[in-house]
Amino acid sequence: MSALPNKAEPTPAPPAVMRSAVTLPAFPDMTPARWTVTSALVALAAGIPLVMTNQYALSVMVTTLILLVLNISWNFVLGVAGVWNFGQLAIYALGGYGAGIIMLHTTVSPWLAVLAGGVVGTLAAVLLAFPTLRLYGIYTSLLTFAFAVVIQYVIVNDGSGLTGGTFGLPIVKGLYSSLSLAASARAYYWTALAVVVASTIVLAAVGHSRLGIALRGVRDAPAYAAARGVSPMRYRVIAFAVSGFLAGIAGGLYVSYNQSISPSAMGLTPMSIDVTMLVIGGLGTATGPIIGTILLAIVQTSLVSHPGAELTILGIFLLVVVVFVPDGLAGLAARYWRRISAWAAEDDQSGEAAGPGEAAEIPEGSPDPNVA
Amino acid sequence: MAATDLVGIAVTTIILGSIYGLVAIGMTLIYGTLRILDMSQGSMVMVGSFVGWGILVVAGLNPVIAIAAAFAATFVLGVLTQLVSVQPLMKRRNAIDFEMVTFITTFAVAMILTNVALELLGPQQRNVTPVISGGVNIYHGVNLPYQSMAMAIVSIALMAGLGIFLARTRWGMAIRAVAQDLDAARLMGVPVGKLYPLTMGLASALAGIAGVFLGGLYFAYPQAGDLPLLEALIVVIFGGLGSLPGTVYAAYAIGLIQATAEVLVGTTWSLPILYGVILLVLIIRPYGLLGKPSEARL
Amino acid sequence: MSEPMLQVAGLRAGYAEATVIRGLDLAVGAGEVVVLIGPNGHGKTTLLRAISGIIRPAAGQVLLGGKDVTGWPAERIATGGLVHVPQGDGLFAEMTVEENLLMGAFPRSSWRSRRKELAGVYERFPVVAARAAQRGRTLSGGERRLVALGRALMRPSRIMLIDEPSLGLAPVAIDTVYEAIAELKASGATIVLVEENFTHIGGIADAVHVLETGTIVASGPYAELASDPAIVQTYLGSL
Numbered sequence: 047m048s049a050l051p052n053k054a055e056p057t058p059a060p061p062a063v064m065r066s067a068v069t070l071p072a073f074p075d076m077t078p079a080r081w082t083v084t085s086a087l088v089a090l091a092a093g094i095p096l097v098m099t100n101q102y103a104l105s106v107m108v109t110t111l112i113l114l115v116l117n118i119s120w121n122f123v124l125g126v127a128g129v130w131n132f133g134q135l136a137i138y139a140l141g142g143y144g145a146g147i148i149m150l151h152t153t154v155s156p157w158l159a160v161l162a163g164g165v166v167g168t169l170a171a172v173l174l175a176f177p178t179l180r181l182y183g184i185y186t187s188l189l190t191f192a193f194a195v196v197i198q199y200v201i202v203n204d205g206s207g208l209t210g211g212t213f214g215l216p217i218v219k220g221l222y223s224s225l226s227l228a229a230s231a232r233a234y235y236w237t238a239l240a241v242v243v244a245s246t247i248v249l250a251a252v253g254h255s256r257l258g259i260a261l262r263g264v265r266d267a268p269a270y271a272a273a274r275g276v277s278p279m280r281y282r283v284i285a286f287a288v289s290g291f292l293a294g295i296a297g298g299l300y301v302s303y304n305q306s307i308s309p310s311a312m313g314l315t316p317m318s319i320d321v322t323m324l325v326i327g328g329l330g331t332a333t334g335p336i337i338g339t340i341l342l343a344i345v346q347t348s349l350v351s352h353p354g355a356e357l358t359i360l361g362i363f364l365l366v367v368v369v370f371v372p373d374g375l376a377g378l379a380a381r382y383w384r385r386i387s388a389w390a391a392e393d394d395q396s397g398e399a400a401g402p403g404e405a406a407e408i409p410e411g412s413p414d415p416n417v418a
Numbered sequence: 419m420a421a422t423d424l425v426g427i428a429v430t431t432i433i434l435g436s437i438y439g440l441v442a443i444g445m446t447l448i449y450g451t452l453r454i455l456d457m458s459q460g461s462m463v464m465v466g467s468f469v470g471w472g473i474l475v476v477a478g479l480n481p482v483i484a485i486a487a488a489f490a491a492t493f494v495l496g497v498l499t500q501l502v503s504v505q506p507l508m509k510r511r512n513a514i515d516f517e518m519v520t521f522i523t524t525f526a527v528a529m530i531l532t533n534v535a536l537e538l539l540g541p542q543q544r545n546v547t548p549v550i551s552g553g554v555n556i557y558h559g560v561n562l563p564y565q566s567m568a569m570a571i572v573s574i575a576l577m578a579g580l581g582i583f584l585a586r587t588r589w590g591m592a593i594r595a596v597a598q599d600l601d602a603a604r605l606m607g608v609p610v611g612k613l614y615p616l617t618m619g620l621a622s623a624l625a626g627i628a629g630v631f632l633g634g635l636y637f638a639y640p641q642a643g644d645l646p647l648l649e650a651l652i653v654v655i656f657g658g659l660g661s662l663p664g665t666v667y668a669a670y671a672i673g674l675i676q677a678t679a680e681v682l683v684g685t686t687w688s689l690p691i692l693y694g695v696i697l698l699v700l701i702i703r704p705y706g707l708l709g710k711p712s713e714a715r716l
Numbered sequence: 717m718s719e720p721m722l723q724v725a726g727l728r729a730g731y732a733e734a735t736v737i738r739g740l741d742l743a744v745g746a747g748e749v750v751v752l753i754g755p756n757g758h759g760k761t762t763l764l765r766a767i768s769g770i771i772r773p774a775a776g777q778v779l780l781g782g783k784d785v786t787g788w789p790a791e792r793i794a795t796g797g798l799v800h801v802p803q804g805d806g807l808f809a810e811m812t813v814e815e816n817l818l819m820g821a822f823p824r825s826s827w828r829s830r831r832k833e834l835a836g837v838y839e840r841f842p843v844v845a846a847r848a849a850q851r852g853r854t855l856s857g858g859e860r861r862l863v864a865l866g867r868a869l870m871r872p873s874r875i876m877l878i879d880e881p882s883l884g885l886a887p888v889a890i891d892t893v894y895e896a897i898a899e900l901k902a903s904g905a906t907i908v909l910v911e912e913n914f915t916h917i918g919g920i921a922d923a924v925h926v927l928e929t930g931t932i933v934a935s936g937p938y939a940e941l942a943s944d945p946a947i948v949q950t951y952l953g954s955l
Contacts, residue, residue: 130518177697180704183517184455188655189700192693195648199690266514314644318529325522354537354640361529368523369506588827595808595819601770602806604790605799606867607823611789 070259072251088243095232104231110343111238112299117323117335118245119292123171125330126253127285128265130183133174133190134293135312135320136197141167141294142311143201143209146301149218156221160298167294168287175286179279194312202309214308221302234303241299242336245292250332252288261285318357319346322364328374337375425557427677433566435673436573440628441646442653442665443577444621450597450660451617453511454520458499460647461531462492462622466629467546467638468535474547481549481630485572488626495531496622500615503527508614528643535640543637549630569631576624577666584662593617597660652696658706668706719782721746721875721906722767727776729766735774736762738930744875749907751917751938753951754927760910761803763927764877767908768800769793781874795823797874803883805864809853813844813863816852820870830870837866841896858889865896875906882916890916913951914942926951 076084098104120134145163149156174193178186201209210216221237222230252258263271264278272278301307310316319342327338342360349356371378441463448456466488473484503523510516553563584590595603596613604610625646632646649672657668675695679688699706720743730736736759744750754760765771767778769790778786785793794800808816817837821830838845841862847855855863861881868876881897882890894916900907901920911917917924917938924941926934934947941947 128515177701181700182704184521184659185655185700185704185706187521188651189697192652192696192700196690196693196697199687199693203686203690318525321522321525322529352537354533357533358530358537361526361533364526364529365503365523368519368526369503372510372519588822591811591815591819592822594811594815598808598810599806601790602802602808603819604770605768605794605802605806606819607791607794607871608819609789609791611791 070254070256072254074254088239091239092236095235101228101231104235106343106347108231108234108238108303110339111235111242112296112303113320113323113343114335114339115238115241115245115296115299116293117320117339118242118249119289119296120320121324121329121331121335122249122252122292123285123289124324125334126249126258126265127261127282127289128330129178129282129285130187131174131178131190131286131289132187132317133193133197134289135317136194137167137170137174137290138293138297138300139201139307139309139312140170140197141297142301142307143215143297144294145298146215146218146307147208149220149301150215156219156223156302160221160295160302163298163301164291164294167290167292167297169290171286171290171293172283174290175283179282194317198309198312210308212309214310215301215306217305218301220305234299238299238303241295246332246336249288249292253332257281257284319360322360326363326367326374328376328378331374331376331380333379334374334376337379341375422558422560423681425560427674427681429556429560429562429566430677430680431670431673433570433673434676435670436570436577437628437632437646438649438653438672439577439666439669440573441625442650442657442669443580443662444624445650445654446657446660446662446665447580447593447621448618449654450662451593452500452504452520452614454504454517454524455651455654455659456499456618456621457521457525457647458496458503458527458531459622459625459650460643460645461528462496462625462643463629463632463646464532464535464638464640464643465492465495466626467633467642468539468544468629469626470549470630470633471544471546471638474549475544484549484630485627488630489623492626492629493619493623495626497615497619499524499527499622500618504618505614528647532640532643539640541640543639544633546630546633546638548634565631565634569635572631573628576627580620580624581662589613589616652692656696656699656706661706664706720744720779721748721781722908723777723779723782724763724767725777725779727763727766727773727778729762729771729773729776731762731771736930737766737773739776740927740931742925742932744906744908746906747904748922749901749905749909749920751909751911751921751924752927753911753913753917753924755951756912758928759930760927761879762930764800764802764879764908764910768798768877770800770802797872798877799868799871799873799875800877801864801868801879801881803879805860807852807855807860807863807867810851812849812851813855814848816863817844817867817870820867823871826871833870837869840869840899841866856889857885858892861885861889861893862896865893865900869900873905875908876900878907878909880910880912882911894920914948918942 094107095104098107116134116138119138120131123129123131123134141163144166145156145159148154148159148162152159174190178189181189202212204211220230222233225233260271260276260281263274263276264281268278297307297311300311323338323342324335325338326342327336328334342363345359345363346356349359367374373380441459444462445456445459448454448459469488469491470484473479473487474481503526504520507516507520507523510519513519548563548565550564550568553561553565554567556562582590584594592603592606592608592613595606596608596610600610628646629642633642636642653668653672654665656672657664657666672692676688676692679691683691722742722744724740724742727737727740727742728735740763742750752760752763762771766773769785769788769792772787776786777784780793780796780798783796785796788796808819811819814834817834818830821827821833826833838848843859844862844866847859847863852860852863865878865881868878878897881893885893897907897909898920909917909920914924921938924936924938925932926941926947934941934944
């Protein structure tokens with residue numbers, strides 16, 4: 047999946063403003079130092095299952111990583127494209143059910159089944175995108191949420207036995223049925239981590255590509271973007287498709303790892319937790335979903351025996367972050383990081399190679415790259 | 419369809435429509451004035467149910483006290499919700515994401531209230547004594563409980579009262595003025611800093627009263643507000659955000675759809691059918707029945 | 717001149733990142749009609765908005781009847797006796813003309829006498845009385861302006877700010893509006909009026925200030941400025 051080099055692809059009517067000859071850097075925020083730190087963190091994360099012997103902790107981590115894939119997909123449509131899509135969990139569940147049903151009733155490779163989950167997710171998302179095109183903000187949220195409720199009811203009340211109703215699908219094989227319990231947990235961990243890393247990189251690149259700029263333009267200044275020839279319709283459908291594919295993959299991973307899926311995977315409570323994760327982390331940023339999901343997974347796990355207190359604390363957290371830290375923890379971190387590096391740059395006058403580049407970037411390091 | 423079915427549908431429509439209207443009209447009032455979709459309205463219903471339970475069952479007092487107490491408690495809670503989750507954000511009122519942000523903060527308040535109730539009172543469903551017990555057989559086996567009748571009457575009276583308050587009184591007119599032109603209203607001397615919390619308190623108090631009745635029909639429990647919230651959301655958006663008449667029409671329209679679906683296909687499918695209808699309505703009329711793109715409010 | 721009714725000193729105000737008013741001084745005596753002339757986009761409306769508290773001044777002082785009201789919220793200044801007829805009238809579009817007028821009497825002290833004031837406005841503007849039950853959005857431009865002026869009369873004021881009363885109106889309607897303003901002046905009202913040019917203000921203005929890029933660049937009695945060829949040439953307004 048190459049997001050960027052597609053620029054040569056002939057499109058029907060490329061808007062003039064988008065046709066600029068300037069090559070957009072895929073990762074303008076990434077300095078060599080940051081790449082090094084990021085790679086080290088990924089390597090560290092990949093090493094965890096090698097030293098972690100606690101099976102419960104590992105299973106929590108796998109679940110969190112799969113949830114993170116879902117949250118990354120949701121962040122793309124909710125944060126980057128700014129579409130109030132509250133049907134994402136239904137798309138995720140459809141992907142899961144699609145993959146699960148294929149694993150259950152056919153003999154094709156479970157990997158293909160997971161991929162099929164992604165395709166189901168894409169189709170469902172595109173289908174959902176069309177009716178939202180004419181809607182505005184809150185109306186979109188109701189329509190997409192209505193979609194989710196209808197899907198959930200259809201799954202619960204399915205008379206044909208395909209979905210298994212409230213109880214969900216019977217046991218499916220999953221990706222690593224031949225491995226031992228401990229080995230398969232590790233394998234799932236690495237698989238989910240790989241998907242997280244790949245999707246973060248791809249979506250970050252997409253975010254800085256023409257598509258991403260167009261999406262943010264449509265989000266922040268719809269009239270202006272439309273006047274510059276950016277079709278809100280086309281870009282919204284693409285955003286839904288990309289995000290739906292990833293959500294479907296997340297659903298496929300979920301059904302493989304849990305060897306089942308039931309309607310409780312969607313619904314109001316998981317949705318509120320996911321929204322909280324995204325908002326606390328920082329909607330629309332690349333690192334936000336990662337920070338929010340991991341942080342809240344830790345909070346949730348440590349409060350697991352007090353269900354009331356858990357959500358109360360999440361609620362307070364959410365309130366405080368939205369009121370006092372409008373751009374989430376990722377935004378907060380970025381601001382402090384900028385202040386620290388500005389301070390370091392002041393101190394270190396003789397900075398070379400990386401120095402001048404970074405120093406030049408600091409004053410105009412605006413957090414929201416508007417089209418205007 | 420037999421005649422009993424038709425009578426049954428009519429009765430259910432009036433009852434459901436009145437409850438939906440009472441909860442939804444508060445949301446419309448808030449949206450029209452503050453431009454936010456208040457997700458904490460469902461919790462106000464829940465709090466109202468628990469206050470009803472506390473006064474009627476635990477303390478054994480009479481229903482009028484229960485309604486007054488629910489009104490007072492949820493009014494205060496609504497004012498506090500505004501001060502905590504909305505007022506600090508009012509300076510970002512013109513930002514493109516204001517609706518989204520307040521949607522989330524009021525949702526956070528709902529989360530907090532629901533789960534505080536869960537910690538303090540436990541997950542059990544509490545039986546709330548109906549405000550009035552008994553019922554009347556109005557037509558060949560169509561039973562109308564007095565509780566439902568009282569609820570419909572009180573709801574309609576409260577909605578009418580709100581209408582009169584907005585049309586005739588000094589503060590009611592001020593609420594409409596703020597909804598239509600904030601700066602001009604301030605130039606008239608309307609203290610918006612007081613008016614916003616007052617509006618949210620008032621709307622929450624209506625939901626709280628609805629809660630006392632709903633608690634008598636169903637139960638008082640921490641999630642008692644979830645379904646009323648969803649239904650109210652459907653109603654306000656179906657009717658067109660910020661349109662009070664639209665909300666009232668939509669409340670009864672939704673009541674009718676649900677009552678008909680219950681008779682024709684049973685209770686299980688009535689909610690998905692309702693959502694299906696909403697999907698269609700929004701595809702055909704993107705701003706609901708009486709909604710307008712943005713300017714016209716209250 | 718004793719204590720001025722309105723005194724503005726060193727005022728700076730604007731929006732997010734653009735300072736529009738850059739250090740402005742102004743004094744308006746009781747019963748005086750002061751007119752601010754200036755081209756579009758040079759801060760006339762912003763000045764009025766800063767005085768009435770719709771936007772918060774960044775620096776400087778606003779004194780109303782000798783009392784420092786700098787930084788007060790608009791509703792408090794309004795209750796304190798300042799009436800501002802904003803650009804575009806600021807009518808409540810979905811409310812009837814009568815409701816619009818009643819809103820003018822919102823402060824508690826004037827609410828009691830609202831019926832009497834209402835009758836007074838209807839008597840003064842029969843056109844408004846004829847439209848009493850119509851919604852604000854259904855009125856013509858001239859009617860709207862008269863309703864806005866009538867609304868300004870619903871409570872006692874110490875000073876009135878009127879923003880471009882001729883804006884967007886047909887000549888006949890402008891004449892009606894200015895007749896009404898002349899009556900206000902005759903009844904002893906203190907008025908700060910903003911206009912783009914000299915066309916309509918003859919016979920009304922006691923003092924005229926020319927506002928350019930956020931400061932006052934010329935001041936004087938109407939007759940003096942209106943006969944200054946340099947100024948007249950810039951602010952064309954056929955005389």
